Every structure is written in structure tokens, then in C-alpha cells.
Amino acid sequence: MSTSTTKSAIPESNYKAGADGLLLEVEDLFVEFHTPEGVARAINGVSFDLRQGETLAILGESGSGKSVTAQAIMGILDMPPAVIPSGAIRYCGQDLLTMNQEQRRKSRGPEISMIFQDALSSLNPTFPVGWQIGEMFRQHRGMNRSDAYAQAVRLMERVAIPGAKDRVKNYPHQFSGGMRQRIMIAMAIALDPAVLIADEPTTALDVTVQAQIMALLAELQEERQMGLILITHDLGVVADVADRAAVMYAGRIVARAGIEDLYAHPAHPYTRGLLESIPRLDQKGQTLAAIGGLPPNLTRIPSGCTFHPRCRMAQDICRTEEPALRTVGNQQSACHFAEEVLNG
Amino acid sequence: MSDTVASTVQPAAVEEVGEARSLGQDAWRSLRSNAMFWSAVLLIGLFVLMSIWPSLFTKTDPSFGNISNVRATPSAEHWFGTDTQGYDIYARTIYGARASILVGVLASLTTLLLGGVIGVVSGFYGRWLDALLSRITDIFYAIPLILGGILFMASFPNGPNSNYFIVVGKVVLVLTVFGWPTIARLMRSSVLQVKPNEYVLAARALGASPWRIIRSHILPNALAPAIVVATINLGVFIVVEATLSFLGIGLTPPAISWGVAISDALSSIRTYPHVLFFPSLFLSLAVLAFILLGDAVRDAFDPKSR
Amino acid sequence: MGKYIVRRLLQMIPVVLGATFIIFAMVFALPGDPTSGKCGERPCSAEYVAKFREEHNLNDPLLIQYGKYLGKFAQGDLGTNYYGIPVKEDLAKRYTITGRLAIMAIAFETFIGILAGVLAGVRKGRFVDNLVTVSTLFVISIPVFVIGVFLQYLFGIKWGIFPATVPSLEASTFSLILPAFVLGSLSVAYVARLTRTNLVENLRADYVRTAVAKGLTKRRAVGVHTLRNSLIPVVTFIGADFGALLGGAIVTERIFNIQGVGGYIWKGINSRDGIAVVSTVTVLVIVYLLVNLLVDLLYGVLDPRISHE
Ligand SMILES: Nc1ncnc2c1ncn2[C@@H]1O[C@H](COP(=O)(O)OP(=O)(O)OP(=O)(O)O)[C@@H](O)[C@H]1O
């Protein structure tokens, strides 16, 4: 194996993180879906950035646009129906949206990679897991089949799959949910990406397994100094892991804060509602009992503050004027009455 | 702590929420705007009208042969020309619709009925009854439709003066006997899919009669795919009927049918292609209409395909 | 695996028995006098008729006839036809040409059907897709015998590219191209449609999204990750459709005057040669069931979630 490692040496990356470790900048991103029912404006001017070794949590109800944001960064949106009318996604200073397709493809895996929610459906049922992990090396490093399998075993051992050597040729359905998610993780970190996006990596799992997977992710992130974007419904899960959080509503970031501040002193009524609903949020798709109603239909987004039909603090100004995301204390909030919420 | 989140939040303002629609309504909504669906319906409507009331479309007697005017090409008098025996092809084609449509519709209904009952009973009751019925289904499934049709029709040939409806009935019978297993298998597996659902278990626990459970819980879920297949099969049956006629063992002259007309015309394909063209066109359009209808309905019921 | 095969083979026994009985009952209800026309212009002598009926068990009740027939069949005796020639011998002469025809038809189905389906599915909504959709509908809605006679006229007679009829039992592969294409044409259309539908559906699957997120080339994401799953139902279809192919062989062999098994059945039906028809059809049914077993085994290979242990 040692001979082959030299043969397929890790290629020099074309990407260098910016000053103070800046990896990813999403700038005023818009995404629309052109469907027969009309244009659904799923993402409306989202901006954030991510540094080396940092974990950013993206929070929000079902349908708020978390996954679409992640898929836009990965470049795996189906276009059509998706359209990106404007915005930029810069990775190490280079705009992924204007990059040519081949260059962008080559960045998926070695530079940015992603873990999905449902590992069972996200893994191909008809190929052995080791084959699927090894495929990363075969595609991106031109490795041969047996070397790739050896690498798969190494990665499966790294993510603590017992008996990795014997199980490398097993199929996804032969593993438990937690083990399958570990396999997804092994596949995602195979080529040492600088950015890892985890889209609800634990939602489909039992509570005990959830904690193990989160611990594994945190450990890997620490070890490799990856920038980690952690998307979740579950505010309970991210508290220990994330450094910062962004809260999304109807395709906008409505609040941004360090994780402690977000929990201790929310500066947006929606964030408060989310925190209040933590115990009821363990199930995907469930409505927020503490916040009445449902998120808006994205083909008909309300005027003014998009949250106003559900917000008890709403005043006349909320129906007419859209609040900008602005700094309040040491966090940011898109609410006309952010100060009142923060101090209330 | 009067100022909790609950107080910042208002009771539901559900104005923007998409109303919950049933699968059937959803399907109808998508069918309504489907041009393919409407063309199929229109075509089928025309053919059905043609087979019920052919004189609406033509005043010419289809069984009047003018021996002095055979194989004439289309003209103002004979729109589609005349065939080998001087019959007016337009009139023959209009009158020929009846046999094909009758065979197709009846065979589809009977297979749906027979296959449906056997499939539901075997899926719903399970155990030995399922084992027995499934084996019987396997037996009939093992004999390919065309093969069974040929053997059967050859064994019970038509006499020279057989009654039209007896001949049609025989074709329908053989298509039913060898056509039901597909529906039965489909129905059985839909029932098996629906049966473990909680609402069915609950209804059982509440002591609902089997018939009631089947009618109100099983059929609404299991029937749609079976109807789709039966609709597509209708086209298949029309083709099989024509094939049997081509082999000389389906409908036979003097019965007027597209199959008979096509097989008559095939011998003169080299010299008089128009004799072949028109009945083939009508037959293919009819088959196509049923396939498109089935496809459209299936797509409407299958949200994945949208 | 071995156990599974044995179990399936055992399950086949009642199915074969039942199917044979149905065929037997239908064929021996054939009206008419089987001896007519055997003795030249005159009717046969009473003596001959009696001997003939005795030899062929025609005087027994149907069930007894069936029992006697089955006893022989189980020992590999397919009986003799009304001319005294063992059916086995006849079939041995004829099965190769029909087998070649069927294999070529399946090859058309697999290659042309899958290729067209893949092209259409990958370019959904584009020109190729519409072309495939329209042309497959065209083929499906025209009866095979019309397509057959038409192509025979066009390629065989008018342009003379292929022989119009193939009466020789040792026909060349080239001369079988046209009949095999006709025999497989309907299935080619179905396979193309099925492949397209499955491909389009699977292209939306989560694991294909994963494949793209892994940075695989489009060719690999579609060709390796999507195709395999999309072909599983296609394989099942080809197996189930094999029966229709056998039925279609009667029609195709008649159009192209091929002296294969299909032609033999047709001849047997017309000369009211019961034993020949029943034995041949039974053999076909058994072949059909075996092909389906084979397909189920292949299914297990393609889809590791199915276990035949
Ligand atoms: N392919 C698509 N076509 C049309 N609309 C889409 C498509 N994909 C996503 N959307 C819409 O975009 C919006 C945002 O979806 P997204 O998946 O990002 O939500 P999410 O925040 O990830 O929610 P969840 O927690 O349920 O995963 C949703 O309203 C969804 O309906």
C-alpha cells in the first residue's frame, strides 16, 4: 500500500484559505424554483462566511431554505427548476458560481463535501459501502480498485466502524442507521475537504446515536481543522458543538449570533419561538407549537417583515417595511424591535 | 415571566397554508390540464360513438360490394376507396369499430372483475386461500396470452353462420381466461401494501365486516393501479383480437372488423396499400388512445412522475 | 441459493401440471375427425380409425387420457404425432431456429431498447426524448403482424435487402435479422419506455444526488449509479415478456415462413394433431418458467437487497 500512496500522491490544492483562515463567503445569494405553480423564492439574499476550524450552525424550521443553501454551495441543485439569479459563493476567494463545470466538479470532495440526512437513501443500495467510499479515490486520485478498498478500510476504521476490514464489502442495508451515517461521514472526509456541510446529519437517528455522531463530527473537525456547516432543526444538538449560528426564515437570515448569546439572549422573536419549542422539535416537519401558523408559501411571501403574520410583537411598520439585518449588542437581528426583544 | 415567547407569538394565521387535498382530487387537478388526456378521451369518445351508432358517420351500406369497382383509390364518392370486394372502405372502417371496441371494453371489464376479486380475496384473507389462489394465478399466468388465445380459438372455430355476438363473446372469453392473472397479481400486492396500515387495523379491531373494510379502505387504494393497467390492456386486447383475425381464427367474415379488414388487405399490400392503411390507422389510433389514457391517469396518480 | 433453486423448481411442478391440463383440455376438445384426409381421397376404413383411436387413447375420458399422457411425458416421452413421428424428433430439428430467433429478438430488446431508453431519459424533454416517446408509441399501437408484413414487403421484396422468407432450418443469422426484429419490436418499445421511466425516476434519487456531491463525472453518476438500479425492473420485464415472445413466434414464423417451433404448433393446430400441439406448448411453458427462474436469480445479483438464501 505504501508504494501506491506515492504513485497517487495527493494533488496540490489550487485553493488557499484567505487571511485569518477565511474559507467560504456566501454573498447576497438568491435561489428561485420555477415551477408550474409559480416562482418559489426559496433563498432571498443570504450572506455568511466560514473560517477554518469553525463550526457554523444554520437553524430554522422545515422549508426555511437550509438545504437549498447547502445544495447551492455544493452545486447540486437541479437546474432547472432551480435558478440562481444573483449572488456569489466564494471558496478561497474564487466564485464557485462562475467557475467552469469541470473545475467545480473537481472541487466536490477534495475541497467541499457534504453529508446528508438519510444515509440509507443517500447511499447506493446496489454497491458495497467500501466500493462507494473508495470511489472518491478512484475518481479524484485515479487509484486502482484494491488500493481504493484499502483506503476505504482505513476510513471506516477512522469513523469507528467495528470490524471494518470484514465489513468493507457489505451493502448499506446490512448496517444500522448510526453505522450508515458513519459511512457517509467516512465518504465525505475521504479526501480531506476544507469545508464539510452536514445537512441534518442526526435527524433520522436515535437520541443516543445522535450524540455519538455529533461527537464524531466534532472530533474530526477538530483534528482536520475543517470549516463545518451544521444544518439542523435541533437546537439542543448544536449548543455544544457550534461556535456561531445563523437563523433562517423564509429564505432569509433573520438572526446571527455567537452560540452562547443566541441561547441566552435571543434578539429576534423567531429565535425566541424556536428556543421555546426545543422539546417539541425532535420531529422533522412538526409545526412549532410555540409559534402559531406555518412558514409562508414561498410563491407569495408576505410584505414587510416576512415573519409578521405569525409574530405577536408585529406593529404596522412590520407589515410595510422589511427590517434589515443589523447589529444589536454583539449579535445581528432583522427585526424592527430587536432591542426590545433583546432586553425584554 | 409574563413576557415569554408564547406572548410574543400569535395564534395561527393559516391563510397561506396549502389546503389538504385527497389523492383523487389531486390527480383530477393534474389531469384536467393535461392535453394528452383530453385528446385520448376525445378519440375514445369518437370510437365508442362509432361502435354504438355507426350510421351517424356514414350512410353507405358496409356490406354492399360493387364487384365492378374493386380496389378503387380514395375519391369523393369513396373517401377511403374500395377494397378487394368492392366494399366501401370508409363504411367498413366505421362499422369495424364495434368489434374492436366491444372486445376491448368487455375483456378489460371482465379481467378487472375476475382478477380484482381473486387478487383482493387472496391478499385480504391470506393463508391457505392465498396459497391456493396464487398457484391458480401462476398456472394461468404460465400460458402466454397469444398462445392460449390461438389454442382456444382453434379448438372452438366459428361456423360459417356463427352469430356475431357469440364470436365476439368467445374472443372476450379467451382474453379473460388468459388475461386476468396480471390484474390479480397487481391487486393482491396492492392489498398487501394497504392491509398493514393502521386505519385498516383499527377498523378491524372495531369489528368492521370484511366487506366494509375492503370497500372503504382497501379498494380506494388498490383500485387505481388496476384500472390503469386494465385501460392499457384494453389496447393490448384490441391488438390480440386483430392478431387472431389475422391468423383466421378470430372474427371471420362476414363479420366486419378492423382485424378482418387488415388481414384481408395484407395480401395485396404491394399493389393496393390504401386498402391496408385506413383500417390499420383506425385500429392504431384506438390502441394509442387507450394507452395514452392509461399513461395519463397513472402519471396523475403517481406524484413522483410529476 | 441451491436450496432456493430447488424450492422454486418444486413449486413449478403444480404450475406445469395445471397449465398442461388446461392446454390438454383445450386441444383435445378440438372438434373434427383427426383421421380425415389421412387415407387419400376416401374416408379411412373403420379398422384404421379404431386402431388410430386406440393408439392415441381417444376413447378414454379426458382425465384418463391426461393421466396416461402425463405418465409418458414424465419419462421424457413427448408422444408421436399423427404421422407416427416422435414429437421429440420434430422439436429437436426445429428448436434451434426458434431459439436463435428468440435470442436475437431479446438481443434487440436489450440493446436497442435500453439504449433508446437511456438516451431519452438522460435528455428528458429534449428532441431525442420526444423522438423515442413518439416512435415507441407508434410501434406499440400497430399490431406486430402489420409491422411484420410491412417490413417484409419493404426490406424483403421492394428493396431486397433481407430475404423475405426464411424456410430453411439452417438459415443464416443475417436472414433472421428481419424476423427477429419484427418479433422483438413490441418489446423493444416497452423496454425503451420502461428504461426511460425508471432512469428519470432514479435520477432524482438521493443516492444520485450523493454521487454528484462526491464530484463524480456526469457519465459516472448516470452510467454507474443510476443505470444499475434502473435496469432491475427492465430485467424482470424481459423475463415476463418472454412468454409473449413465444406466442409472437407463431405469428412471426408464419409471416416469414420459418419452420420453427411456432410454425410447428400452427401446423399441428391446423392438422388437428393434438399430441404434437400439447407436447410442444408444454415444453414452451416449461422453458418460460425456467427463464423466469433465471431472471429472478439475476435479480438477486443486481439487487443485493434481495436475498435468495
Ligand atoms: N426542487 C424543488 N422544486 C421546488 N421547490 C423546491 C425544490 N427544492 C426545494 N424547494 C423549496 O424550497 C424551500 C426550502 O427548502 P429546503 O429544503 O431548503 O428547506 P429546509 O430548510 O432544508 O427544510 P427541512 O428542514 O425540511 O429540510 C421549500 O419551501 C421547498 O418547497
Ligand code: SF4
Ligand atoms: S420586524 Fe416586526 S414582525 Fe418582524 S419579527 Fe420583528 S416584530 Fe416581529
Ligand SMILES: [Mg+2]
Ligand atoms: Mg433540509
